[in-house]
Amino acid sequence: MLSIAEKLDNLQRHTTDSEQLLIINDISWQMYESLLEDLADNSYLRIAYLEGILEIMSPSRRHEFIKTNIGRLVEVYLEETRTRFYGLGSTTFRQETVARGIEPDECYCINCEKPVPDIAIEVVVTSGGINSLEIYRGLQVPEVWFWENNCFSLYYLDNGNYQTLARSRFLPQLDLSLLAGYVVSPEPMDAVIEFRQKIREQRQK
Numbered sequence: 001m002l003s004i005a006e007k008l009d010n011l012q013r014h015t016t017d018s019e020q021l022l023i024i025n026d027i028s029w030q031m032y033e034s035l036l037e038d039l040a041d042n043s044y045l046r047i048a049y050l051e052g053i054l055e056i057m058s059p060s061r062r063h064e065f066i067k068t069n070i071g072r073l074v075e076v077y078l079e080e081t082r083t084r085f086y087g088l089g090s091t092t093f094r095q096e097t098v099a100r101g102i103e104p105d106e107c108y109c110i111n112c113e114k115p116v117p118d119i120a121i122e123v124v125v126t127s128g129g130i131n132s133l134e135i136y137r138g139l140q141v142p143e144v145w146f147w148e149n150n151c152f153s154l155y156y157l158d159n160g161n162y163q164t165l166a167r168s169r170f171l172p173q174l175d176l177s178l179l180a181g182y183v184v185s186p187e188p189m190d191a192v193i194e195f196r197q198k199i200r201e202q203r204q205k
Contacts, residue, residue, distance in 0.1 A: 018060055019057065019058065019059055019060035019062075019063055019125050019126045020057070020058040021055060021056075021057050021126055021128065021129050022055070022056040022057075022058075023053065023054070023055050023129065023130070024053070024054045024055075024056075025052065025053055025054075026052055027049070027052055027053070027054040028052070029049075029096050029099060031054075032047075032049045032054060032094075032101060033094075035047065035054070036092060036094075036101075044058065044059070045057065045058055046058075046059060046090065046103050046105075047092070047101070047102075047103060048101065048102045048103070048129070048130050048132060048135060049094065049099070049100060049101040049102070049130075049135075050099070050100055050130050050131065050134060050135050050138075051099045051100070052099065053130055055129050055130040057126075057129065059125075060125055060126075062125060063105075063123050063125045066123050066125075066147060066183060066184075067105040067106060067121070067123045067147075068188075069182075069183050069185070069188055069191065070105075070106060070121055070123070070147060070179075070183055071087070071089075071105075071106040071121075072188065072192055073179055073182055073183060073191065073192065073195055074106070074108070074121075074179070075087065076192055076195055076196050076199070077171070077174055077179070077195075077199055078108075078171075080196060080199040080200060080203070081171075081173070081199070081203070083110065083111075083171070084110070084111050084112070085108050085109065085110055085111075086108065086109040086112075086113045087106070087107075087108055088104075088107045088108065088109065088117055089104075089106060089107070090103045090104060090105060090106070090107075091103065091104075091107065091117075093116055093117075093139055093141075094139075095138070095139055098138035098139070099138075100134075100135045100138040100139055101135070102120075102132060102135045102136065102139070104117070104120040104121060104122060105121050105122055105123045106120075106121040107119060107120040107121060107141075110170045110171075116139055116140060116141050117141060118141075118142050118143060118170050119142075119143045119144075119145060119168070119170055119171075120136055120141050120143070120144050120145070121144075121145045121146075121147065122144065122145070122146050122147070123147045123148075124146055124147065124148040132144075133155060133162055136157075136162075137157065137160070137161070137162060140157065141157065142156065142157050142169070142170075143155065143156050143157070143165075143168060143169055143170060144162070145168075147180075147183065150180065150183075150184055151176075151177075151180050152176045152179070152180055154166075154167070154168060154176070156169050175202075178195070178198060179195070182194065182195045
């Protein structure tokens, strides 16, 4: 049986055009924290932990392209609407008391900094991993956005459980369909320029 170190080595050797998931059961919190420390200099891998189950993802080129586009476009919207924000990227959020930890693709605190982000964004290219929404529920993250199949699905934490949303509670004027159209643009710079102009036009109406 391969050790965790050997499994990680195999994971890191894959080609950048494919996405790889490694799921390991029966991992203690101490082992999880030790692994985070060992991989502190490897910002490429994404690590999630849920009650003894560890997921390590090596994201694909497509995954990183999309998540970068989303982050850039969301920040354009925040800038243009003069919404004060704090971008925390893929910061690791974890809490031992609920045995949960995760690194969002992108995340933001709105108006002021907080212990956990107001909005966490996850890009789903490969299914079959840990239930990340359950991790976010335990960490009490108010709003989670999933990007899957070229569209957004939003969830808002209400009385301890997530409910689906048509619009963001934190950014209620943001047109998610418009945003989604620019996320998939093959020309990121053109998408940013056009999206910025659309926002300005909408604000002038």
